[in-house]
Amino acid sequence: xxxxxxxxxxxxxxxxxxxxxxxxxxxxxxxxxxxxxxxxxxxxxxxxxxxxxxxxxxxxxxxxxxxxxxxxxxxxxxxxxxxxxxxxxxxxxxxxxxxxxxxxxxxxxxxxxxxxxxxxxxxxxxxxxxxxxxxxxxxxxxxxxxxxxxxxxxxxxxxxxxxxx
Numbered sequence: 001x002x003x004x005x006x007x008x009x010x011x012x013x014x015x016x017x018x019x020x021x022x023x024x025x026x027x028x029x030x031x032x033x034x035x036x037x038x039x040x041x042x043x044x045x046x047x048x049x050x051x052x053x054x055x056x057x058x059x060x061x062x063x064x065x066x067x068x069x070x071x072x073x074x075x076x077x078x079x080x081x082x083x084x085x086x087x088x089x090x091x092x093x094x095x096x097x098x099x100x101x102x103x104x105x106x107x108x109x110x111x112x113x114x115x116x117x118x119x120x121x122x123x124x125x126x127x128x129x130x131x132x133x134x135x136x137x138x139x140x141x142x143x144x145x146x147x148x149x150x151x152x153x154x155x156x157x158x159x160x161x162x163x164x165x
Contacts, residue, residue, distance in 0.1 A: 049124040
């Protein structure tokens with residue numbers, strides 16, 4: 001569903017960066033409202049992807065990526081939902097599989113959990129994958145800098161006793 005008309009574009013301006021041609025703006029707006037309550041100080045949503053199954057599914061899975069973590073929201077038919085989130089350092093691997101019409105994104109975590117969401121629109125899956133790859137690079141760089149700081153501190157932190165007055 002595309003956003004058309006000035007009234008609709010104003011109504012969804014705050015979530016425009018999350019909406020692709022095939023996403024329902026109302027659905028994304030509802031998710032964004034819930035998500036806003038879960039974000040920590042300084043955390044911002046980078047992308048929201050809603051599963052778009054080929055068959056009628058009243059409970060689509062949702063993947064959200066922020067600058068600090070990735071989240072998986074899996075509702076069931078009874079109005080309950082399982083919500084899991086992981087900080088980026090917990091991501092072990094991310095895989096993107098593209099089929100003819102849809103794509104599947106799989107994220108494996110260091111804890112052994114596997115998040116697999118199929119029937120994603122290809123554009124959404126690519127954006128999720130791209131963000132995950134960028135965050136993986138950021139984590140690697142953060143760890144490299146931390147390791148360098150620790151080595152520098154260890155090398156410069158030698159205290160020799162008995163050499164004074």
